[in-house]
Amino acid sequence: xxxxxxxRIIDVCGGGDLRSGTVDFDGVRRQVCLAYAPEADVGDYVIxxxxxxxxxxxxxxxxxxxxxxxAIPDAxxxxxxxx
Amino acid sequence: xxxxxxYRDPVLARRLLADLAAAAGHPWTIMEVCGGQTHTIVRQGIxxxxxxxIHMIHGPxxxxxxxxxxxxxxxxxxxxxxxxxxASYGDMLRVPGSQGDLLGVKARGGDVRAVYSPLDxxxxxxxxxxxxxxxxxxxxxxxxxxxxxxxLHAARAGLDNFSVLVSHVLVPPAITAILDAPDNxxxxxxxxGHVCAIMGWTExxxxxxxxxxxxxxxxxxxxxxxxxILMAVRQLEDGRAEVENQYARAVRRTxxxxxxxxxxxVFTVASRTWRGIGPIPASGLALAxxxxxxxxxxxxxxxxxTTREHPECIAGEILRGTRLPTDCLAYGVECTxxxxxxxxxxxxxxxxxxxxxxxxxSPTVEETAR
Amino acid sequence: xxxxxxxxxxxPARSTDRLxxxxxxxxxxxxxxxxxxxxxxxxxxIEDAAVVPFAGGxxxxxxxxxxxxxxxxxxxxxxxxxxxxxxxxLAMRGAxxxxxxxxxxxxxxxxxxxxxxxxxxxxxAARTVGVPVVTGDTKVVGRGAADGIYLxxxxxxxxxxxxxxxxxxxxxxxxxxLSGPIGSHGSAILSVxxxxxxxxxxTSDSQPLHGLVAAMIAAxxxxxxxxxxxxxxxxxxxxxxxxxxxxxGIDIEEAAVPVPPAVAAACELLGLDVLHVANEGxxxxxxxxxxxxxxxxxxxxxxxxxxxxxxxxxxAGPVGRVTAxxxxxxxxxxxxxxGEQLPRIC
Numbered sequence: 001x002x003x004x005x006x007x008r009i010i011d012v013c014g015g016g017d018l019r020s021g022t023v024d025f026d027g028v029r030r031q032v033c034l035a036y037a038p039e040a041d042v043g044d045y046v047i048x049x050x051x052x053x054x055x056x057x058x059x060x061x062x063x064x065x066x067x068x069x070x071a072i073p074d075a076x077x078x079x080x081x082x083x
Numbered sequence: 084x085x086x087x088x089x090y091r092d093p094v095l096a097r098r099l100l101a102d103l104a105a106a107a108g109h110p111w112t113i114m115e116v117c118g119g120q121t122h123t124i125v126r127q128g129i130x131x132x133x134x135x136x137i138h139m140i141h142g143p144x145x146x147x148x149x150x151x152x153x154x155x156x157x158x159x160x161x162x163x164x165x166x167x168x169x170a171s172y173g174d175m176l177r178v179p180g181s182q183g184d185l186l187g188v189k190a191r192g193g194d195v196r197a198v199y200s201p202l203d204x205x206x207x208x209x210x211x212x213x214x215x216x217x218x219x220x221x222x223x224x225x226x227x228x229x230x231x232x233x234x235l236h237a238a239r240a241g242l243d244n245f246s247v248l249v250s251h252v253l254v255p256p257a258i259t260a261i262l263d264a265p266d267n268x269x270x271x272x273x274x275x276g277h278v279c280a281i282m283g284w285t286e287x288x289x290x291x292x293x294x295x296x297x298x299x300x301x302x303x304x305x306x307x308x309x310x311x312i313l314m315a316v317r318q319l320e321d322g323r324a325e326v327e328n329q330y331a332r333a334v335r336r337t338x339x340x341x342x343x344x345x346x347x348x349v350f351t352v353a354s355r356t357w358r359g360i361g362p363i364p365a366s367g368l369a370l371a372x373x374x375x376x377x378x379x380x381x382x383x384x385x386x387x388x389t390t391r392e393h394p395e396c397i398a399g400e401i402l403r404g405t406r407l408p409t410d411c412l413a414y415g416v417e418c419t420x421x422x423x424x425x426x427x428x429x430x431x432x433x434x435x436x437x438x439x440x441x442x443x444x445s446p447t448v449e450e451t452a453r
Numbered sequence: 454x455x456x457x458x459x460x461x462x463x464x465p466a467r468s469t470d471r472l473x474x475x476x477x478x479x480x481x482x483x484x485x486x487x488x489x490x491x492x493x494x495x496x497x498x499i500e501d502a503a504v505v506p507f508a509g510g511x512x513x514x515x516x517x518x519x520x521x522x523x524x525x526x527x528x529x530x531x532x533x534x535x536x537x538x539x540x541x542x543l544a545m546r547g548a549x550x551x552x553x554x555x556x557x558x559x560x561x562x563x564x565x566x567x568x569x570x571x572x573x574x575x576x577x578a579a580r581t582v583g584v585p586v587v588t589g590d591t592k593v594v595g596r597g598a599a600d601g602i603y604l605x606x607x608x609x610x611x612x613x614x615x616x617x618x619x620x621x622x623x624x625x626x627x628x629x630x631l632s633g634p635i636g637s638h639g640s641a642i643l644s645v646x647x648x649x650x651x652x653x654x655x656t657s658d659s660q661p662l663h664g665l666v667a668a669m670i671a672a673x674x675x676x677x678x679x680x681x682x683x684x685x686x687x688x689x690x691x692x693x694x695x696x697x698x699x700x701x702g703i704d705i706e707e708a709a710v711p712v713p714p715a716v717a718a719a720c721e722l723l724g725l726d727v728l729h730v731a732n733e734g735x736x737x738x739x740x741x742x743x744x745x746x747x748x749x750x751x752x753x754x755x756x757x758x759x760x761x762x763x764x765x766x767x768x769a770g771p772v773g774r775v776t777a778x779x780x781x782x783x784x785x786x787x788x789x790x791x792g793e794q795l796p797r798i799c
Contacts, residue, residue, distance in 0.1 A: 002117070002275065002278065002798070003721075003724050003798055004276075005084070005718075007718075008085075017345075025719075026084045026718035027653060027715030028644065028654070028722060029651070030199075030650055033202060033232060035232060035341065035345075036228055037339075045086060047280060047333050048722075049277060049798070050229045051201075051202055051203070051229065052229040054228070054277065054339060054342065055333040055334065057332050057333060061331035062089075065332060066089055066090075066095070069095045069306060070098075072101070084714070084717065084718055084721065091780050093780055093781050093782050096781040096782070097782070126726075126779070127780060127781050127785070128779050128781070128783025128784055129781060131783050131784070132781065172797065172798040173796040173798070174795070174798060186792075197795055198649075199723070203650060222798070226798065305780065420792075441785045442774070442786020442787075443786075
């Protein structure tokens with residue numbers, strides 16, 4: 001449900017219900033409605049679903065998730081080869 | 084892509100799997116609600132890497148799959164009208180109604196178009212004032228604010244040639260319905276990250292408490308899913324039943340309040356029939372009275388369509404997670420992505436289609452693949 | 454053949470900016486079309502059939518129709534595509550191109566400037582390949598009976614010495630080689646298709662592969678067992694077809710398949726599997742293990758194959774089964790595309 005892909009805002013225009021901006025996804029750009037991301041600004045990453053930014057990515061939380069996983073000891077890795 | 088590729092790291096995936104194997108002392112059955120998560124699990128073969136005893140059940144979280152046959156038939160009837168431009172997300176174009184699908188209507192001369200965004204349908208209406216543009220507004224809570232904004236834009240622009248065929252569903256009532264079923268086997272849920280990006284997770288807290296069931300708000304990449312499963316298993320092993328948030332980079336407890344406000348403005352909560360499951364009270368959205376003039380069912384007088392499902396299809400049990408696609412007599416024989424009998428075979432997120440795409444033809448085939 | 458429009462009008466307008474039905478009627482208008490629009494780009498076909506010198510060996514024939522929308526896309530257009538597509542089909546049987554035939558199916562009302570542009574592109578592509586367009590045909594159909602321009606190219610090729618390339622020759626133990634990154638053509642087309650509203654730094658990979666194939670055959674001879682250019686249906690379909698035709702299984706490593714970042718992004722956004730996205734400038738090869746290093750080196754020595762790499766191997770079975778080791782190290786079956794590729798939201 002609900003393909004949502006992170007992209008970076010490269011410009012913003014309008015306000016309220018008409019707030020929109022260009023979002024870049026690694027070289028693919030699209031006009032995206034930013035009405036639901038009123039706090040998002042140029043340079044922020046937003047999660048885009050059907051042309052709407054539904055959430056602003058929190059870089060600190062993104063890093064924290066990875067840090068937690070990286071902190072898992074590597075000891076058992078060798079035993080778990082692909083089937 | 085930033086914020087995607089990092090969460091597909093195979094080395095970190097192995098670490099999570101190792102941790103999961105160490106954490107899982109008992110067999111557990113966990114449902115991922117969302118079809119997007121099902122897609123990742125099946126496409127990446129994650130379920131085959133899980134420790135023995137950790138059993139994933141694929142939930143009803145594919146809006147394409149749970150849209151009732153009746154609604155699909157209404158869409159077909161409207162799309163076939165002369166003067167109508169029927170705009171839809173690509174997913175809905177191949178969903179079988181009782182007589183064919185929207186692509187079939189297009190082949191017979193109907194003007195059916197795939198759009199990426201509901202606002203594209205509003206733009207179409209503005210550009211074609213002499214045509215009636217109808218948008219097929221399907222989706223869960225993630226998509227509802229976008230579809231609501233399309234209605235708000237059309238209202239502001241005074242477009243009287245734009246309407247929506249609404250088929251919106253809500254996740255928490257579906258989870259409750261699954262938990263209430265006497266044959267329920269689900270012991271923990273991975274809640275859908277993008278639904279929660281809109282709604283937050285406060286409405287899941289009473290469910291976790293009342294049914295003593297762990298719920299983990301989870302993202303969509305392999306590491307997200309593995310971590311979500313790990314968090315659910317830890318709760319189960321510890322005897323906890325809490326709502327936890329694995330997808331913290333995108334989901335906050337109270338969700339997206341601006342999006343919720345637009346949803347409340349345009350839609351009201353309504354009872355809804357889920358394809359394959361049946362009616363669930365207060366599990367859907369309908370247009371609020373103030374926006375009823377945008378209701379395509381009314382505008383085109385298709386309110387009275389009634390239909391019947393294919394007798395062999397076990398979509399209901401599959402959507403509730405009590406049976407697997409490979410249990411279905413029609414699966415892979417009469418029912419394939421090319422000729423789907425039931426909705427879960429249509430969207431690539433549908434459990435049956437996801438199984439089929441991954442080549443899960445039958446248990447014997449699967450065993451050989453290992 | 455009489456054109457009713459012309460019969461009704463004693464002094465037919467000789468509009469040069471829009472194609473008339475009469476331009477296909479075999480009369481003066483048609484002669485003018487050939488003289489003014491086609492001949493400036495391609496040597497005027499005076500005869501209905503061409504005589505082509507052919508120095509022994511085996512002739513290889515291929516024909517292909519081209520109906521792309523939009524006709525001009527980043528990295529190419531229907532004209533160059535029609536030349537490279539058929540040249541590549543010949544190459545996939547180990548043949549070098551000798552001559553091409555070109556048939557136009559045109560819609561009444563077509564902008565003649567566009568026909569100029571497409572024909573110029575055909576000519577430029579043929580020069581790039583070094584293959585003459587020796588004869589052809591032009592038809593005009595009524596407005597609405599076709600969509601602008603359809604092209605059909607038929608290629609005559611000569612099998613390269615030492616080549617024994619066929620979809621049925623894949624054998625267990627063969628190595629699967631891919632000549633370059635995938636997905637560019639299909640996503641370039643989708644990104645400019647109306648309605649989706651995307652703008653992308655993606656250009657089609659449309660290019661001729663005969664030179665690459667010649668280098669591969671020179672290096673590997675009959676050890677190059679099977680070749681396929683993964684056009685519509687993408688790499689997944691090409692591998693499935695080869696596995697079925699050769700009666701083998703194929704295992705690939707998903708992480709080994711190169712995908713340009715913008716292509717990967719477009720696929721994420723539209724919910725497409727890049728293995729199903731069309732290509733027009735890469736090939737996949739099944740090569741005997743003993744010759745694989747030599748063939749790979751030969752591929753990498755050419756610009757079309759600079760990023761060639763091993764992506765998997767051929768196994769005895771299950772017959773017709775293609776599997777991929779996924780990014781996280783599991784295995785999945787790689788199936789062919791079903792029907793039309795549609796963007797999805799969920």
